[in-house]
Amino acid sequence: MPNQANLFVTEVAGNLEAEKQTREIARRVLTTEAEALMAMADDLPTDFELAVNLILSSRGRVITSGMGKSGHIARKIAATLASTGTPSFFVHPAEASHGDLGMVTEEDVCLLISNSGETSELGDITAHCVRFGIPIIGISKNNESSLMMAATCELTLPAMPEACSIGMAPTTSTTLTLGLGDALAVALMERRKFDLEHFRTYHPGGKLGARLATVDQLMHSVNGLPLVDVTAMMSDAVLEMTARGFGFAGVVDDSGRLIGVISDGDLRRNLSGLLERNAFEVASKNPVTISSGTLAAKALATLNEHSINVAFVVDDRMFPLGIVHVHDCLRAGVS
Template sequence: MDKTANQMIRETAARVLRLEGQAVVDMAENLPADFEAAVAAILEVEGRVILSGIGKSGHIARKISSTLASTGTPSAFVHPAEASHGDLGMVMPGDLVILISNSGETAELGDIVAHVARFSIPMIGISRNNQSTLMQAADWRLTLPPASEACIIGMAPTTSTTLTLALGDALAVSVMERRGFLPEHFRTFHPGGKLGAQLSKVAQLMHGVEELPLVHPGSAMGDTLIEMSEKSFGIAGVVEDHKLVGVISDGDLRRNMDGLMERKAGDVATNSPRSIGPDMLAAEAMAVMSEHKITALFVVDDSGRPVGLLHLHDCLRAGIA
């Protein structure tokens, strides 16, 4: 393509992004009147938050349901067509239903609307038409602000779906924060991949007490070297009164080569060594190792007693980098 064509493409992209971005900003400054009540209703649900929609609204509903589920709110998507053929049984008293329809007149949602009314299941409606059939049936109305679609013919769902998606994120994050959702809770729902690895705690990756290379300050260096060799971490912890008081690394051995075998472990060890707690994020522990150019850290409890050891290789194997 020539420069003129490329420029036209960039101008189109910029126009779409500006239009949709401005629509989101406008909604942020004028949230739907029932927004706070909708958040409170979700927080009170004893069952699941059920989402449904057809077409593009269905895709957005699936994403909102997934976001809720991954941030501590049990949720599921029910396809409206499948609901009419048996899946209405998935929507039970104790649940809350969120129905999405840009026009608010989507015929396929009719059976779900009738079902929730019959069993007094609370319902949130999301639509741009506050006077629509859907919104009139809803207990809480999240009305989208008026905004033109970004496509050149003004008909393809673009701005409207972006607004709905952003509003769903706002709901999920508001609920998440009110629940006091923490990183350790997040990892429960994201155990795999890079994200799960970054949220791993030291306790989940460390080697246990039985694997620790430990000696006493008065241990002969011959015995200390055997302990270091058998445990294969390139490090030994010096323990006194059950507390970690020193660490012997390969570097300590090299610095004390002169008369090494005549010394005791306490003479060679680095005193007041760096250590970590079992509840620290493994990514944070790896940052400590990187900053101080070390490859292993002893894990101690609140009393200073060694309870584990985390090696750089453990972090790398877990996908933390």
């Protein structure tokens, strides 16, 4: 018996006129929203800089709130702020009226979102902020609304049409609000000089965390490194290579700086009279090394570029700090 779902898909896909119409709808929506974003970029809300400075000067957190679609956007803005150096969380406006107002302190800043500016559920949190002198950053299309009248900073959205066919579903307005939230977050992170190291602190997990890991987090520590002195005989170097299990050994000078590396390949190339020679004679000079602090992803690329599996991690004076192996990177999810 034919699968009804497959028949439906085949029937719909076969209607070329419907497919064309669908693509045109998508283009219209994206164009409408893109034009709205460009309009706001060309004419930023007057209080944008004031809002950024207000958050920077705050000793507390940014509390975001909104109802319905605005609430979903508020949650995302809070998440973006928190992950880029500005402590923030979302408070549901209805739950705020039933005790969660206790989460909002006088050291905080509230970012309240309402397209109309008259969302009744925001009434209590707005009144709470006014009562205790908590600054409000209002985002709304209506700058004469109750929300904007109470706001310390007014981030007025441009009067652009919604992208839906009936002009009612939150589409353009939510895209504008989301874009404005991203603009705030990025402006704040750059003003705070929030760099890759800070970003890595807040994103330790998953694929992104793996990409942001450094060799210092993955390397084998200095206590177990296969190192031999520059004057050591190759018999001692081979024993060190075997004992440590990395398949190579570093040669260091009298001060402890790395000046060469002995690999399995070096052993094969110097079989004749190998054990009668010293380590420096057999070692490859100017070995491939990885600088401390290098991203693991970059280290893996270096290993692959030179077709090697392992390298020493060194400081800026070539003192060995550890060893990073290609398997260490792969196990950590770096690829």
